[in-house]
Amino acid sequence: MSRLDRITFNPKQCGGKPCVRGMRICVQDVLELLADGLTAEQVTKQLPHLVIEDVQACLEFAANGH
Numbered sequence: 231m232s233r234l235d236r237i238t239f240n241p242k243q244c245g246g247k248p249c250v251r252g253m254r255i256c257v258q259d260v261l262e263l264l265a266d267g268l269t270a271e272q273v274t275k276q277l278p279h280l281v282i283e284d285v286q287a288c289l290e291f292a293a294n295g296h
Contacts, residue, residue, distance in 0.1 A: 234294075236287040248291065250284045257296075260288040 238252045248257040255277055263273045270285040 233283060233287040233290050236284055237291045237296075248296065250280060250288065253279055255280065257288045257291055260285055261292055264289070 236251050237248050237257060238250070239246065239248055240252065243249060243252075244254055244256050249255060250257065250260065260273060260277070260280070263276060264270070264285070268276065270282050273285050274280045274282060
């Protein structure tokens with residue numbers, strides 16, 4: 231499983247925005263927390279359903295211009 235496989239799309243969920251592993255946690259939400267200065271570990275504490283690999287997948291997704 232590549233990290234980007236953790237990013238899912240469902241037009242019936244969160245307005246079709248990319249989410250993490252089919253959950254209602256949008257990539258944008260994770261990126262905004264990181265932009266606010268939280269570390270990956272702090273993000274996983276704030277969003278306990280996430281693991282570090284999910285946060286890394288969000289960063290890779292953004293870095294690839296999505």
